[in-house]
Amino acid sequence: MTVRKYLLNISQNYSFAILRPVQSAILKRNAEVAWFIQGSNVNQAYFHSDEKVLHSVEEVMAYSPDAVLYPANIAPTFFPGINVAVFHGFDAGKLDKRGNNDHYKVRNCFDLYCTQGPESTVQFSKLAESHQTFSVKETGWCALDPLFQAKPFVTENNIPTILMCSTFSKHLTCAPHLFETVKRLSKTGKWRWLIQFHPKMNKTIVEQYKAIQNDYLTFVETDDVIPLLQQADVMVCDTSSVLIMFLLQHKPVVTFNNIAPKDYMLDIGDPNLLEATITQALSRPKELMDNIQRFINDTHPYQDGKSSQRVLDAVDEMLAGKNIPARKKPLNLLRQFKMRKQLNYWKFW
Template sequence: MKFILFCQNNYAFGILEPIKQVLETKNHDYIWYIEDKTDKDFPYKSDNYTNSISDLETYDSDVIFVPGNQVPHYLRGLKTQIFHGLAGEKKGHFRIRHYFDLYLTQGPYFTNTFNHLKSIHKDFDVIETGWPKLDIYGKDKNIYNEEKQQLLKMHNAKTLLLYAPTFSPKLTSAPHLISQLKTFASTNKDYLIFLKFHPLMATEWIEKYQELAANTSNIIFQTEKNIIKFLLMADIMVSDTSSVIYEFLLLDKPAITFNNISKEIHWENSNDFNKLEELIKNNLQEDPFAESRAYICQQFHPYNDGKSALRMVEATEDYIKTNGVPSKRKLSFTRKLKIFSIFGRPSKQN
């Protein structure tokens, strides 16, 4: 079988990499699609990859794995949505855009809603598989322990705090926490603070936090694209309305958010930015939401076997064995125009 790993943003690399490994193990053929803007960040240059949609038309795939919201409707292949996060409360997470034949969901919270939407639209299927980005949790969650201990020793620190805000201007805490983080770092030298920003974060705030890190000995601005490493290393995380909160909670560690918009919050959430230090210390010492985190594990991602990528590949294999490769998607004229505006028109008639 032939697979496309479809990347519009660099955060997709870490989501698709476990699938790539499964495809290699099964001796399937695959090609990465990488947009020009992320080419410089692509870590698998020895793999087969392209920046050209016309190359994908020629490739004639059987399956397209998409951790994003759009995919050209005119490409051949089972168009498979695998998602780029776990934040169901974010605008658009459950929006049906009609580009996908198959939704591979992370856990019951997502599966139940997409099955309901399936009963309405009747033009896609839903299979629960877990999420490949988190396969490392079931395989080697302690992989960075030695590096963490070396960093803590180097900075004479005891605790590693991760600050990972979202990029959305309406939801991000970045403009509101910069002075509080500066104060916290200066008065709590036993903390090492990692800053990990979303690649779409406004340049203004990236630059301001880079300057803060450059002038503060116990703050490090991380530029590595895949946040998983820092989730595994951190003892506690601070964020806002970001999917990464759920990824962190699945490690059974305390998290703090500011002005989170979720309807169901199973962690510490506050609208008072000045309470940063108090909340950090209380959650580390008392961990008041330890029992609440069990809900997230059960509903959002109940898989800890490290085999979600394998389930995804096998789900598409079984789907095609039963149904064949879908010939085309029925889209409205408006949806087709949107795809043409993003990816261009097909080079061959569809």
């Protein structure tokens, strides 16, 4: 029996937390798995001593994976194996420069999209029918398996925990706008604050928040946000897709100037409203919680911690000749030229 080979392709530190659940599922199937770093934004110290890392495209070619998994929007199409998109986050409503939803932009890089829930499946299935160059399988998001497998987190004291997360985009981030308010609230001891930002966040803002750490406020730098999601009772956020992960725990989120606020969020545009709105969120009003449950059903109803297994089942299905796209992907020469240049790989055979 042939042993399956998988390659986990990463370009950001947060990709470790997305793909390690898949790695665990692969190893349980007695298959082979290796990692490959694309670009220079990954801290190699995050690798575990028992993880296999390929250091060049030549090594990737020699390894010859059956499938390559990407928590990314674009990917090289010249690696061996099928290209599988597992997403780096949820649809947070972010738009590209042309005003189109970036989450549903087809870049002709993938053979298979493993969608997170009914809402994304519907959207990608429509795109698959139109393009006919990729297939879609609803699996749930592998990154959330640990969220639903772990035991509930128990805090050391009885005060509520507030997790503040923010995207790095200067047009969308809440961090600079809420700084003074968070600084003031943290000194009251009313709540415990955990602060975690996107790794691309402006360094000046990062240093500002680090400077106000105290007994009730901690700035956290991590490649795995899930333990923070489990600890917190309420999240404060903006338009970062991490807020969706938090909502899936059936916990409220307070957003600041969200670009498309929904009825399952408590959105504000004035920092002076932050304290009262957090208090409202902590009370878990019934209408809000009902709206959150409806959102969960549409976005990611899988809470069995087995999404990684479903991803591998979808890969096996395609490798067995099922759920195959009707047409081959277009060559997309310009994008792949740029990809080859980035990877400094020019062999074509």
